[in-house]
Amino acid sequence: MxxxxxxxxxxxxxxxxxxxxxxxxCGFADETNARNFxxxxxxxxxxxxxxxxxxxxxxxxxxxxxxxxxxGREALWHSAVADAExxxxxxxxxxxxxxxxxxxxxxxDLRRHLSVQAAAANPDAINFxxxxxxxxxxxxPRVLSVEEITAINREIDVETExxxxxxxxxxxxxxxxxSSYATGRSPNMNxxxxxxxxxxxxxxGNDSVARLGGFTIHRTPKGGAxxxxxxxxxxxxxxxxxxxxxxxxxxxxxxxxVPRLAQAGVTALKIEGRQRSKAYVAQIVRAFRAxxxxxxxxxxxxALALARLSEGQAATTGAYAKTWR
Amino acid sequence: xxxxxxxxxxxxxxxxxxxxxxxxxxxxxxxxxxRKLLRAHPNILNRIDKYQDCGFDLDITDLPFILRLHPxxxxxxxxxxxxxxxxxxxISGSLAAFLAMLHGVEDGDSLYFSGALQIEGDTxxxxxxxNALDDAELDLSTxxxxxxxxxxxxxxxxxxxxxxxxxxxxxxxDTTPEVY
Numbered sequence: 001m002x003x004x005x006x007x008x009x010x011x012x013x014x015x016x017x018x019x020x021x022x023x024x025x026c027g028f029a030d031e032t033n034a035r036n037f038x039x040x041x042x043x044x045x046x047x048x049x050x051x052x053x054x055x056x057x058x059x060x061x062x063x064x065x066x067x068x069x070x071x072g073r074e075a076l077w078h079s080a081v082a083d084a085e086x087x088x089x090x091x092x093x094x095x096x097x098x099x100x101x102x103x104x105x106x107x108x109d110l111r112r113h114l115s116v117q118a119a120a121a122n123p124d125a126i127n128f129x130x131x132x133x134x135x136x137x138x139x140x141p142r143v144l145s146v147e148e149i150t151a152i153n154r155e156i157d158v159e160t161e162x163x164x165x166x167x168x169x170x171x172x173x174x175x176x177x178x179s180s181y182a183t184g185r186s187p188n189m190n191x192x193x194x195x196x197x198x199x200x201x202x203x204x205g206n207d208s209v210a211r212l213g214g215f216t217i218h219r220t221p222k223g224g225a226x227x228x229x230x231x232x233x234x235x236x237x238x239x240x241x242x243x244x245x246x247x248x249x250x251x252x253x254x255x256x257x258v259p260r261l262a263q264a265g266v267t268a269l270k271i272e273g274r275q276r277s278k279a280y281v282a283q284i285v286r287a288f289r290a291x292x293x294x295x296x297x298x299x300x301x302x303a304l305a306l307a308r309l310s311e312g313q314a315a316t317t318g319a320y321a322k323t324w325r
Numbered sequence: 326x327x328x329x330x331x332x333x334x335x336x337x338x339x340x341x342x343x344x345x346x347x348x349x350x351x352x353x354x355x356x357x358x359x360r361k362l363l364r365a366h367p368n369i370l371n372r373i374d375k376y377q378d379c380g381f382d383l384d385i386t387d388l389p390f391i392l393r394l395h396p397x398x399x400x401x402x403x404x405x406x407x408x409x410x411x412x413x414x415x416i417s418g419s420l421a422a423f424l425a426m427l428h429g430v431e432d433g434d435s436l437y438f439s440g441a442l443q444i445e446g447d448t449x450x451x452x453x454x455x456n457a458l459d460d461a462e463l464d465l466s467t468x469x470x471x472x473x474x475x476x477x478x479x480x481x482x483x484x485x486x487x488x489x490x491x492x493x494x495x496x497x498x499d500t501t502p503e504v505y
Binding site for chain 2: 008009010011012015018037038039040195196197199200201202203208220222223224225226227228275276277278279280282283308309310311312313
């Protein structure tokens with residue numbers, strides 16, 4: 001079982017490699033990747049050096065070019081694919097049909113993975129991507145139960161990768177426009193969910209208030225636990241109820257389900273969090289490497305205590321073990 | 326990895342004199358350190374990018390003053406809380422939380438989730454600064470020893486007992502500090 005780990009900076013990539021990641025995914029410092037935040041990501045030179053560091057220690061590097069090119073500006077995404085190949089990346093992670101076609105035609109030797117942003121959630125969709133663009137691995141959206149993943153793997157010939165830890169998107173991956181309503185920018189087009197220039201934190205009396213595009217997302221007692229300022233995790237009043245209307249502010253932790261995911265035919269386990277620090281990366285990677293090592297040795301996975309690294313300081317198994325509210 | 330201790334506060338008996346002592350020596354010392362640090366790690370400014378000209382208030386809540394960082398000027402000045410002009414962004418938390426984040430022991434987002442760190446003002450600028458410092462893999466004890474070589478020998482002797490005594494993370498998590 002391969003462990004695919006996030007890196008938002010070269011330091012985080014080295015931390016992931018040193019902690020035992022089999023594979024690290026990262027992106028360029030522009031809107032070609034879905035974590036386009038200030039101070040984050042890699043220059044071309046940094047990526048080349050990072051690939052060298054990883055390869056020298058037996059780890060692979062995947063480059064996420066997983067936003068959707070805008071009309072008339074496709075060259076930015078095309079050059080990202082070429083530069084990833086030039087840097088020695090082991091694969092690119094793509095979502096857009098046009099970009100997949102471009103990469104398959106112009107960079108046939110560069111391995112292609114299908115991003116979660118493509119939201120391919122059934123065998124027909126996955127087989128189409130495999131046949132049309134020779135996609136070798138699909139990152140499954142976080143809407144599927146373990147039983148559904150098993151059923152998909154029976155009908156496809158490509159590898160599957162699933163998220164096992166980190167932030168959970170609302171169940172419309174690749175199609176989320178929530179932040180567009182408040183800010184005019186979205187993760188899929190601009191690489192930013194809740195763009196930070198639209199986020200405003202303020203202290204009002206004894207409360208900490210977070211706003212996105214002028215809308216109050218949540219209000220917590222000063223010094224209390226707080227989630228990311230995203231609309232999907234916001235606390236709103238609807239009718240006579242106040243609460244998390246779209247989604248609770250919790251993180252995914254499927255560590256206990258790893259043996260079942262392996263039985264379901266999954267090839268790789270993905271950890272979310274390219275926006276997080278090297279401290280997060282080192283701790284999570286070390287913990288999940290213990291899980292994959294236990295799996296290889298046919299032992300039960302160790303219980304992980306990762307809640308303090310989680311949004312809302314709490315975890316869920318998400319859709320893998322469906323318990324809808 | 327060591328356990329997080331972001332809730333440790335500096336005893337008031339140690340900070341009380343700072344309420345009355347002048348702050349200009351603190352500003353000179355911190356600015357000197359900031360200049361040397363930014364010269365030694367030029368990629369910090371590259372990552373901060375268009376936010377280099379922003380003013381960042383580092384509000385270390387157990388100190389009787391705040392530190393105002395102005396990256397492009399390599400300026401790190403101390404202000405009394407009620408006398409500081411408005412900054413572009415403010416990050417508030419205990420000294421223990423700041424040191425744990427700077428030294429790669431604690432994740433900044435986790436400190437924010439738990440309420441140990443708070444942010445106000447320009448969130449983009451805060452993210453740029455946080456990510457730039459995280460990538461720089463700083464070790465404050467080594468930087469101080471490099472900036473003021475005279476301090477290296479006493480630091481070498483004092484660092485481990487000081488960490489044990491205070492519970493603060495005074496060096497990078499993944500290294501043995503060079504001053505040892």
